[in-house]
Amino acid sequence: MTAVNASVTALQDRFGAAVRRSEVSCGDTIVYVDPARVHDVLAFLKDDPAQRYDYLADVTAVEYRDRERPLEVVYQLWSLARKVPLRVKAELPKDQPLEVATATDLWQGANWLEREVWDMFGIRFTGHPDLRRILMWETYSEGHPLRKDFPLRGRFSRSEQVRQALTDDLEAHYSMEELSLTDAAPYLPEKVRQDLAKGQGG
Amino acid sequence: MATRTVTYDLATPGLERGGRPGRTPLAATAEPAMDTDHMLVNIGPQHPATHGVLRLVVELDGEVVVRVVPHVGYLHSGFEKLGEYRTYNQIVPLTDRNDYLAAMSNNVALAQAAEKLMGITITDRCRELRVIACEMSRILSHLVWAGTTGIDIGAFTVFLWLFHERERLYNLIEAWTGARLTTSLTRVGGLMADVPDGWTDELRRWCGRFPKVLDEVETLLSKNGIWLGRNVDVGAISAEDAINWSLSGPMIRASGVPYDVRKDWPYLGYETYDFDVPVGEHGDCYDRYLVRMEEMRQSVRILLQALDRLPEGPINVSDPKVILPPKDRAMADMEAMIFHFKQVMEGVPAPAGEAYQAIEGPRGELGYYFVSDGTAKPVRWRIRPPAFINLAAISKMSQGHLLSDLIAINASVDIVMGEVDR
Numbered sequence: 129m130t131a132v133n134a135s136v137t138a139l140q141d142r143f144g145a146a147v148r149r150s151e152v153s154c155g156d157t158i159v160y161v162d163p164a165r166v167h168d169v170l171a172f173l174k175d176d177p178a179q180r181y182d183y184l185a186d187v188t189a190v191e192y193r194d195r196e197r198p199l200e201v202v203y204q205l206w207s208l209a210r211k212v213p214l215r216v217k218a219e220l221p222k223d224q225p226l227e228v229a230t231a232t233d234l235w236q237g238a239n240w241l242e243r244e245v246w247d248m249f250g251i252r253f254t255g256h257p258d259l260r261r262i263l264m265w266e267t268y269s270e271g272h273p274l275r276k277d278f279p280l281r282g283r284f285s286r287s288e289q290v291r292q293a294l295t296d297d298l299e300a301h302y303s304m305e306e307l308s309l310t311d312a313a314p315y316l317p318e319k320v321r322q323d324l325a326k327g328q329g330g
Numbered sequence: 331m332a333t334r335t336v337t338y339d340l341a342t343p344g345l346e347r348g349g350r351p352g353r354t355p356l357a358a359t360a361e362p363a364m365d366t367d368h369m370l371v372n373i374g375p376q377h378p379a380t381h382g383v384l385r386l387v388v389e390l391d392g393e394v395v396v397r398v399v400p401h402v403g404y405l406h407s408g409f410e411k412l413g414e415y416r417t418y419n420q421i422v423p424l425t426d427r428n429d430y431l432a433a434m435s436n437n438v439a440l441a442q443a444a445e446k447l448m449g450i451t452i453t454d455r456c457r458e459l460r461v462i463a464c465e466m467s468r469i470l471s472h473l474v475w476a477g478t479t480g481i482d483i484g485a486f487t488v489f490l491w492l493f494h495e496r497e498r499l500y501n502l503i504e505a506w507t508g509a510r511l512t513t514s515l516t517r518v519g520g521l522m523a524d525v526p527d528g529w530t531d532e533l534r535r536w537c538g539r540f541p542k543v544l545d546e547v548e549t550l551l552s553k554n555g556i557w558l559g560r561n562v563d564v565g566a567i568s569a570e571d572a573i574n575w576s577l578s579g580p581m582i583r584a585s586g587v588p589y590d591v592r593k594d595w596p597y598l599g600y601e602t603y604d605f606d607v608p609v610g611e612h613g614d615c616y617d618r619y620l621v622r623m624e625e626m627r628q629s630v631r632i633l634l635q636a637l638d639r640l641p642e643g644p645i646n647v648s649d650p651k652v653i654l655p656p657k658d659r660a661m662a663d664m665e666a667m668i669f670h671f672k673q674v675m676e677g678v679p680a681p682a683g684e685a686y687q688a689i690e691g692p693r694g695e696l697g698y699y700f701v702s703d704g705t706a707k708p709v710r711w712r713i714r715p716p717a718f719i720n721l722a723a724i725s726k727m728s729q730g731h732l733l734s735d736l737i738a739i740n741a742s743v744d745i746v747m748g749e750v751d752r
Contacts (some may be wrong), residue, residue, distance in 0.1 A: 154446050154685040183589070184576050185688070186714040190701050193709055204686060204697065204714070208573065208587065211594050215686065237576025240722040248410075263403035263751060273411055280415060 133157035163218040167229035181205035187241035189249040230256040248274035379737045382747030398725045405751035413711035417677025418444040426512040429749040432467035433513045435691045441516035443687035443698035447680045455643045461636045465629040471692035479741040483560045520646030561616035565727040565739035575723040579694025580621045585613030591690035615742040677706030693717045718750045
């Protein structure tokens with residue numbers, strides 16, 4: 129076990145109780161922060177001259193098999209200048225809305241990564257400019273596949289999945305943004321259109 | 331959208347100026363600005379230039395790209411979900427199919443991450459063989475990139491020459507692992523197999539001939555007027571933007587950021603190897619080409635060093651709880667049979683905790699992230715996919731370029747859809 133990353137102390141000084149705890153696992157330092165303050169924490173880590181975590185390596189989420197445990201949004205940070213990694217986590221209890229502020233205003237690279245977390249876990253990133261599903265298609269209605277309550281073979285039966293695939297409207301796989309160009313929107317299912325118009329993703 | 335000056339020159343331009351060749355305009359005439367409606371063009375998912383099943387919806391003003399909306403997910407296989415139902419060694423075949431052009435890099439990344447989680451130190455011979463595996467897959471992947479990029483841009487010869495070398499390398503891999511693409515090379519704590527007799531001599535011989543082929547390819551391309559016209563100043567991205575978009579691998583290094591996991595966050599003893607990290611300056615398709623060509627030469631250097639220092643000894647750690655006993659012992663020896671049974675039925679449990687291990691894959695930072703709750707199957711297996719994250723920047727890189735440049739830009743990103751979609 130190596131020593132705890134010095135950034136943890138700086139974060140505790142700056143954010144106080146919003147930094148809930150920190151731990152070291154396999155040599156990597158993990159900081160748990162209040163989900164309401166995660167954007168402030170990330171902005172501080174990115175811009176503070178003593179921290180300079182300028183590279184967002186990854187954004188992902190973890191759900192544990194223990195149903196009581198909250199979901200975690202995980203940010204893997206890396207400082208190109210100082211060559212130091214730091215993992216920031218925000219815990220989202222399941223009885224509250226799964227929401228956290230987007231990091232796309234800090235890193236453009238967060239755009240697709242947050243879309244993937246939304247797609248796979250159903251965690252909403254508030255303020256995201258284009259929060260649509262990314263790996264699954266926009267009209268996918270079985271839920272969020274990487275959640276533990278999602279069965280390995282999907283929620284629907286094989287025959288239902290085949291039926292949906294065969295009756296699927298291929299035009300619906302354009303996004304609202306693209307379709308607005310040609311006014312081809314009538315092809316899209318009404319519910320999806322409304323969701324997209326509200327910027328909520330499919 | 332304003333006018334755009336279209337410049338092209340089939341003579342080899344800029345060479346007399348010395349230094350970096352550039353495009354010199356033949357006729358600096360601007361396209362007329364036609365105030366017509368924008369057009370929506372759908373490219374893919376079934377299109378040879380999209381390198382798999384990528385779909386790009388392009389908004390065009392005349393021939394100029396206004397906006398690109400990529401659609402991915404056509405090859406989504408749910409690897410991360412499947413991994414939660416498998417033990418660590420059972421995940422190895424999934425990693426082959428993740429980035430199928432550099433399967434051995436992915437095998438090694440999985441083993442490194444699982445060993446970090448379990449606190450296992452691998453043997454010296456295993457470490458050097460994994461370095462050889464990583465560098466071989468880097469060359470293999472870059473060969474596919476160079477060949478297919480050549481085809482996209484109109485240079486077919488390169489494809490034939492480089493795929494010839496690729497076949498030779500695949501023959502070596504087949505001799506080692508029994509498979510060409512789906513290698514499943516690593517196991518937690520070691521390797522599936524040691525290299526066969528005489529294999530290292532064959533690889534050494536290949537390392538001797540391969541740089542000559544690279545020389546020939548560079549003679550064909552590096553100062554070729556068409557190649558320059560299609561690549562120079564196309565799809566440029568600045569160092570600042572490259573960092574902000576989380577690019578990695580040749581993509582970020584071509585923009586002038588010397589970020590290489592092998593140097594900055596060493597694993598497998600890469601800090602003890604003598605090799606250089608090529609860095610570009612302009613961040614355009616041409617610099618990405620130069621960076622990848624030089625990376626192949628540096629990989630050959632690493633391969634030769636690893637072959638020189640390859641020690642004798644076991645490839646697996648001597649821990650019967652982690653490594654399966656030989657089959658003859660499992661059939662004859664009570665203790666070995668128990669270990670065999672426990673491993674096959676239950677797998678190797680990892681202590682509760684989590685580990686993120688990044689390696690420098692051919693496309694960039696390939697990170698494997700495991701979260702364990704103390705059982706033999708991970709709670710969460712996450713691949714940090716470099717191709718997926720690099721591809722996200724294509725909308726930025728192709729704005730204001732011609733539609734045909736979009737093909738060159740897409741080729742320069744070097745995507746592999748298995749990894750993008752997972």
